[in-house]
Amino acid sequence: DTEVTQTPKHLVMGMTNKKSLKCEQHMGHRAMYWYKQKAKKPPELMFVYSYEKLSINESVPSRFSPECPNSSLLNLHLHALQPEDSALYLCASSHTPGAGETQYFGPGTRLLVL
Amino acid sequence: KQEVTQIPAALSVPEGENLVLNCSFTDSAIYNLQWFRQDPGKGLTSLLLIQSSQREQTSGRLNASLDKSSGRSTLYIAASQPGDSATYLCAVRYETSGSRLTFGEGTQLTVNP
Numbered sequence: 001d002t003e004v005t006q007t008p009k010h011l012v013m014g015m016t017n018k019k020s021l022k023c024e025q026h027m028g029h030r031a032m033y034w035y036k037q038k039a040k041k042p043p044e045l046m047f048v049y050s051y052e053k054l055s056i057n058e059s060v061p062s063r064f065s066p067e068c069p070n071s072s073l074l075n076l077h078l079h080a081l082q083p084e085d086s087a088l089y090l091c092a093s094s095h096t097p098g099a100g101e102t103q104y105f106g107p108g109t110r111l112l113v114l
Numbered sequence: 115k116q117e118v119t120q121i122p123a124a125l126s127v128p129e130g131e132n133l134v135l136n137c138s139f140t141d142s143a144i145y146n147l148q149w150f151r152q153d154p155g156k157g158l159t160s161l162l163l164i165q166s167s168q169r170e171q172t173s174g175r176l177n178a179s180l181d182k183s184s185g186r187s188t189l190y191i192a193a194s195q196p197g198d199s200a201t202y203l204c205a206v207r208y209e210t211s212g213s214r215l216t217f218g219e220g221t222q223l224t225v226n227p
Contacts, residue, residue: 006157031213042203042217043158056213090157097213100146100165105158 003027004106006091012112013081021076021109023091029104031097032074034066035090037108043090049074050097081113116141116208120218127194128226135189135221137204142182145207148215149178149189152201161202162189194225 004025013019023032030051035043048056049068063085065077074091088108094101121136137147146165150158162171162178164187170179177190191198201222205215 004157033213042205042219043215045214048213050213088155092158102148102160102163103215104160105150107157108155110155 004091004093004104006089006106006109008109009107010110010112012114013078014114015081015083017081018077018079020078021089021091021111023074023076023093023106024072025093025104026072027093027095027104028071029093029095030071031094031101032068033092033094033103034074034076035092035105037088037090039087047076048097055097078111081111083113086111086113116206116211116216118204118206118216118218120202120204120221122221123219124222124224126224126226129194129196131194131225132190132192133194133223135191135202135204135223137187137189137218139185139187139206139208139216141208141210142185143209144182145209147178147180147187147207148205149176149187150203150205152203152220154201158203191223194223196225196227198225199223 007022032049034046037043047066052068067075090108091106092103094103119138148163149161164180175192201220203220204218
């Protein structure tokens with residue numbers, strides 16, 4: 001099983017809503033990543049979890065709050081988002097955070113903030 | 115600044131052609147380089163990963179080469195098919211960037227039947 005799953009596929013939310021994005025992998029990977037991708041642009045790294053601990057936060061606004069409850073699951077909690085946060089949010093995982101590892105990406109959650 | 119550049123930004127070819135996508139990077143101190151494919155509105159599919167000690171990797175009709183000293187990689191697609199139409203992204207893992215991948219802007223490929 002080389003699959004990373006993400007739910008929901010699509011999400012529409014208002015600026016006062018609270019919602020969560022979910023990412024799951026059952027490959028035994030110990031590194032998980034959140035990326036944000038705007039239209040016709042490459043993905044931008046947001047967060048990296050290494051062995052369930054946050055290891056990289058790319059100066060992401062606090063309205064995005066990541067959580068890694070266990071080694072298979074990664075959440076991204078959203079609160080008080082802005083319309084410019086509308087994007088495709090991609091989750092990825094790798095066997096370890098080591099340098100030689102392939103990152104496997106999920107299908108993404110397309111988020112629209114109204 | 116460590117950057118990744120992909121040329122061309124868009125490419126349209128007739129079915130059956132062999133084609134080359136280019137990727138260049140600014141620092142030869144890399145761990146690896148990865149080629150991805152992305153269909154519209156979808157996630158990324160890893161195509162090939164080349165470690166810094168390798169010169170090339172092959173998978174089916176795809177062949178990726180790496181020349182660290184010149185800061186270049188190419189993705190060769192043989193006998194292109196309409197199903198190859200997608201955006202192809204090159205991503206580099208620089209030695210000084212930890213877990214971060216530095217992506218190029220991508221090449222949007224259209225293969226016409």
